[in-house]
Each structure stands twice: as C-alpha cells, then as structure tokens.
Amino acid sequence: MPTRLCVVTVFPMTELPGWMRPPRPEGWLAEDLDNLPEAPSNTELIDGALVFRMFPQRNWHRRVIKALDRDLDAQAPDGIEVNSEMTVRLDKHNRPEPDVLASTVSIAHDATWYEAKDILLAVEVVSPESKHRDRAVKPHKYAEAGIRHFWRVEDADGNATTTIHVYELDDLTRTYVPIGIFRDTLKVDLPFPIELDVQSLYG
Structure with missing residues (x-):
C-alpha cells in the first residue's frame, strides 16, 4: 500500500500574560485575588483556579x-x-x-x-x-x-x-x-x- 504522508501544521500559541500564570503548583490562594489588578472585575477563585465572566452580562x-x-x-x-x-x-x-x-x-x-x-x-x-x-x-x-x-x-x-x-x-x-x-x-x-x-x- 502507498504510504500516506500526514502533514500537521502547528500554529504558535499566544503567550499568556504573566499575571495569568498560577504562582504555585496548587494554583491561586484566596488572598491572591487582591494582588491581581490586571484581572477583570467579577473574577472568582474556584478550587485554586481563576474564573472569569466570559460573555457580556444580560x-x-x-x-x-x-x-x-x-x-x-x-x-x-x-x-x-x-x-x-x-x-x-x-x-x-x-x-x-x-x-x-x-x-x-x-x-x-x-x-x-x-x-x-x-x-x-x-x-x-x-x-x-x-x-x-x-x-x-x-x-x-x-x-x-x-x-x-x-x-x-x-x-x-x-x-x-x-x-x-x-x-x-x-x-x-x-x-x-x-x-x-x-x-x-x-x-x-x-x-x-x-x-x-x-x-x-x-x-
């Protein structure tokens, strides 16, 4: 059988802003929310992960x-x-x-x-x-x-x-x-x- 060549194009990922990177392996802590001035308003912390409002409010x-x-x-x-x-x-x-x-x-x-x-x-x-x-x-x-x-x-x-x-x-x-x-x-x-x-x- 003829060999099929599969070509995968890799697109570079946009670099995440530094403030979005968890400061420790277990994620963010409650007090970290007060030290993220770049975070959008209404940002929550759930299980050590930041949760943002993704869509305009109705x-x-x-x-x-x-x-x-x-x-x-x-x-x-x-x-x-x-x-x-x-x-x-x-x-x-x-x-x-x-x-x-x-x-x-x-x-x-x-x-x-x-x-x-x-x-x-x-x-x-x-x-x-x-x-x-x-x-x-x-x-x-x-x-x-x-x-x-x-x-x-x-x-x-x-x-x-x-x-x-x-x-x-x-x-x-x-x-x-x-x-x-x-x-x-x-x-x-x-x-x-x-x-x-x-x-x-x-x-």
Missing part, C-alpha cells in the same frame, strides 16, 4: 441583581448587611462571588471579601455561561462552608419570567434541601422575614 441578569440588592436591603433588620457582587472566602482555595448576599457583619469600606461564617444568604442569578457553576459547583461549596440559606434565580423560559428556587442547609448531610419554588410572591421567614414580588424584580 440585561435581565443585571436588573434582577440590582432589584434583589435593593429589596433585600430594604427588608433586612438591623445588624444584617446586604451587598452584591462581592466575593466570599470559603477556604484558602475558594473565593466565589455570589450575585447577592446577606451578612451578619458589616465589612470595612476598603474590604474586598466576606468570611463564609458571617454569610446568612447567598444568591446566584443564573446566566447561560454560568449554569453549571450556579446550579452545582457553587451551591455545593456554599453548603460545605456552612452558609445556611441559598437562592438560585432563573429566567425560567428565556423571556424574563423570573423564578426563585429557595434552599436551606441540612446540618446532617451538609447539603441544601429545597424549601420552595417561587414565581409570583416569595414569602419566607428565614434568614429574616422577606416578601418579594418576583416578577417585578425585572421591571
């Missing part, structure tokens, strides 16, 4: 975050701080960024992260590029870190029909159990009394 996503931040802050009792798009230090290799959170501690004006032990509620507003992280990876890590309440907010049909999935931590299994799915009015007593018109979050 209007629905941004407006729901702003509305939740506003409405939860308005209903939070004294001693509870509500904030959005701030990282939480779960352990030395994980510093994710919930879209909205409620904390028992008010952090300093120049602080960049919260401690997991102080977080009462973590909220993820799901976007197409972050579905797996928001539905599986981050809830698992929040539960392991002992964050008692987790909400997952979805655009249920792709047409801005907002749905909120509410979970509470089961201490025995260290996993979240579902409390309810809310499409019209959300009314819960924990982590503090909250009532929301769900569909008005995008309005």
